[in-house]
Amino acid sequence: MKSKYEVLEDIKQIWSNDTLSLTEKVRGVSNAYYSIGLDLLTAATYIKETPAELDAILSLGALDDDILEKIEEVNPPKTTWPLLANASREESLQALSALEKNKAESSEKQMPCALSQFVYSQMVEISGPTAEQKIGMISGDDLFHLWKKNKSFNALSEKDASVLGSFAHQRKRGKALTPKQLKWLTDILRTLKDKKVIERNSIDGDQEICNRVLDLLE
Amino acid sequence: MGIRIVKNYPSPRLMENIGATNQTTQEAIGELVANSLDARIPGEPIKIDIDIRGDEIAIIDNGKGMTFDVLENAVCIAEDMSKYVEKPDSAKGFFGMGFKTSCSTLGYYYEIYTRPIGEEVEYHVEFDIAEYANRPNGADAWDVKIEDNSPNPSSPLGKAKHGTAFVVSKLKDNQKYPSAIRNYLERAFKPEIKNGAEIVIIDDSGEYRAEVLVDEYIRGSRIEIDEVFGPNNKYHITGWMALNKQTNNDGNYGFNIYRKKQLVAQYDKSWFTAHLMTSRIFDEVNMDFLDATFYKQGVQQASEGWLYSKIHMTQFLKDMVSASRDISRGGNVNNQTEVKRIVSKLNTAYHVVEPVSTPEVHEDATYGSGEAEGTSTTSIHDSIRNVISEDSLILQDQGTIQIAFFEQENDNNTILPFDYIFSDLSEDDDNQKAELQVIVYKNHPLWKKKIDDETRSILAIQDSIYRMLVEKLQYDSSKALKIRNEWLTKRLG
Numbered sequence: 156m157k158s159k160y161e162v163l164e165d166i167k168q169i170w171s172n173d174t175l176s177l178t179e180k181v182r183g184v185s186n187a188y189y190s191i192g193l194d195l196l197t198a199a200t201y202i203k204e205t206p207a208e209l210d211a212i213l214s215l216g217a218l219d220d221d222i223l224e225k226i227e228e229v230n231p232p233k234t235t236w237p238l239l240a241n242a243s244r245e246e247s248l249q250a251l252s253a254l255e256k257n258k259a260e261s262s263e264k265q266m267p268c269a270l271s272q273f274v275y276s277q278m279v280e281i282s283g284p285t286a287e288q289k290i291g292m293i294s295g296d297d298l299f300h301l302w303k304k305n306k307s308f309n310a311l312s313e314k315d316a317s318v319l320g321s322f323a324h325q326r327k328r329g330k331a332l333t334p335k336q337l338k339w340l341t342d343i344l345r346t347l348k349d350k351k352v353i354e355r356n357s358i359d360g361d362q363e364i365c366n367r368v369l370d371l372l373e
Numbered sequence: 374m375g376i377r378i379v380k381n382y383p384s385p386r387l388m389e390n391i392g393a394t395n396q397t398t399q400e401a402i403g404e405l406v407a408n409s410l411d412a413r414i415p416g417e418p419i420k421i422d423i424d425i426r427g428d429e430i431a432i433i434d435n436g437k438g439m440t441f442d443v444l445e446n447a448v449c450i451a452e453d454m455s456k457y458v459e460k461p462d463s464a465k466g467f468f469g470m471g472f473k474t475s476c477s478t479l480g481y482y483y484e485i486y487t488r489p490i491g492e493e494v495e496y497h498v499e500f501d502i503a504e505y506a507n508r509p510n511g512a513d514a515w516d517v518k519i520e521d522n523s524p525n526p527s528s529p530l531g532k533a534k535h536g537t538a539f540v541v542s543k544l545k546d547n548q549k550y551p552s553a554i555r556n557y558l559e560r561a562f563k564p565e566i567k568n569g570a571e572i573v574i575i576d577d578s579g580e581y582r583a584e585v586l587v588d589e590y591i592r593g594s595r596i597e598i599d600e601v602f603g604p605n606n607k608y609h610i611t612g613w614m615a616l617n618k619q620t621n622n623d624g625n626y627g628f629n630i631y632r633k634k635q636l637v638a639q640y641d642k643s644w645f646t647a648h649l650m651t652s653r654i655f656d657e658v659n660m661d662f663l664d665a666t667f668y669k670q671g672v673q674q675a676s677e678g679w680l681y682s683k684i685h686m687t688q689f690l691k692d693m694v695s696a697s698r699d700i701s702r703g704g705n706v707n708n709q710t711e712v713k714r715i716v717s718k719l720n721t722a723y724h725v726v727e728p729v730s731t732p733e734v735h736e737d738a739t740y741g742s743g744e745a746e747g748t749s750t751t752s753i754h755d756s757i758r759n760v761i762s763e764d765s766l767i768l769q770d771q772g773t774i775q776i777a778f779f780e781q782e783n784d785n786n787t788i789l790p791f792d793y794i795f796s797d798l799s800e801d802d803d804n805q806k807a808e809l810q811v812i813v814y815k816n817h818p819l820w821k822k823k824i825d826d827e828t829r830s831i832l833a834i835q836d837s838i839y840r841m842l843v844e845k846l847q848y849d850s851s852k853a854l855k856i857r858n859e860w861l862t863k864r865l866g
Binding site for chain 1: 399548556589752754755760779796
């Protein structure tokens, strides 16, 4: 078994070897790193890269070969690797195709935003809005109904109940909720769901509202 | 047959005031249901209908009903009912305030219909709270009329041979959610429902039976209990404990203690400090060595077995208590990684090698499926959110560096609050700028402090700029600091 130092040296060699393909680098670094109990900070310091860069290449190691080969072919900057490593297959393929297309079409002009942002926006096209973005679509009237209904269930803390009321008014006035408010609202709605204030096939005559909210929450 | 008068002597306003409680509709109904359960006939199934149709709430049971003597005392204020009725082991209340408080909480007018078992009679009493309040002070102010008639099929008791019905009208709150009532009753009377009590809520839209509540505990948190202790290991406790997905501010947590399959104590909290933070702990234990009279003496009893149990189980529970506290700390319950870490620690503490099976757990997105995490179920939203372009950095000798920022959930990098990836594309691709990708690791403890989103991103970006200049572009530190400060001034400006 190799010593820790030998493994770190291997990783360094593989990392700096420009003749290796991305796939070879990813597999080589990954195999070496996981062959012995290394920690990210030590390994990154040794090879003089940031932990995030090492982590990104290690994350790519979990991808199937065909996706990895596609990444190699398109050769996006390493700033996009964490995104590609954490996306679904469909999301990654969509982003890589868009990058390829963009490369071919925009030889004369530069991208107006960072490529990682471009990659992310392509992925979101496939995955749809985030859970919190979906929560932001719930109407003020629906939130108001839940606020009223909670009074009977007493499922929320006083503070959460009051916040739900103010979110309902904010939405009724046509104002969007901030990301922080959306996160809070998501937690509140989850509590209401857990405590069965909102449930599918509600027997309280508010099936449509419950289903609408659950569709966005789940 | 006729009318008999019961003398009652408190202030006429009392009846109105005892209804001014903080009881919710379902809690008030629960109190009446508890009375019905206490009135069950041994060996016969108890059925309780809660009819909330129209402008009334009626609680109707097929229990043993009340004889005249029992009813006479029941309508008196604050009478110790245990003197008059034989209550089952699990009786919930003995003083005669329950139904008056609850009915007065629900409405301004209520009636009692009762048919005692073995008698061909139906007693009827009515209380008009508004009318009582207007009576003058005096000895006769609280007289209660008890009518006795032959059982009338058109009364709420229908053709039942025995039973009691409370019918409340002139309701204080007309907003009645059957699911709120059902959910409350399912929680409050879980053991009774499990043991066959039939509780049905009747609404205009249909009939809804209270079912045995399925406990929803956090995956992997169920720990089996098989503890032997005491002199010569003479005491043995078996059962299980787990952490609930929610905290409980209604007291419905702790241990359900069974003796020879009979529930003798519900939601007992003798073995840990009761607190919102520990209110996820719930469990069922069998303690067959307890006294047969345990339910009467309750946990105050000083039997040797109970005292040894308390010492042993308090110690045994320590790790479960810690886990409940850890999960209840700000936001941890919604952080899947943190929940997994806490549960894993819990399993290690109780020497659980493999995750225990959790047949009763209700799956939801927050807790994941727990199955192999294949790429097919992964989505970018699971770990990364909102990649945002920030103000670019323009360097005289390097040109423009695009800056982007995102937040990532990452198990590996909790040692760092943030980090960066630098991609210098200037040599490879003339059309593309170099990029600095700043990543904030959401799991880092630093972010548990209150800090707004913008401050967090600026903090991470300015640090990454400095490090990139020094580590990747070999700037000396003073120049890197100057550039970083310029970016910061522009960004904040």
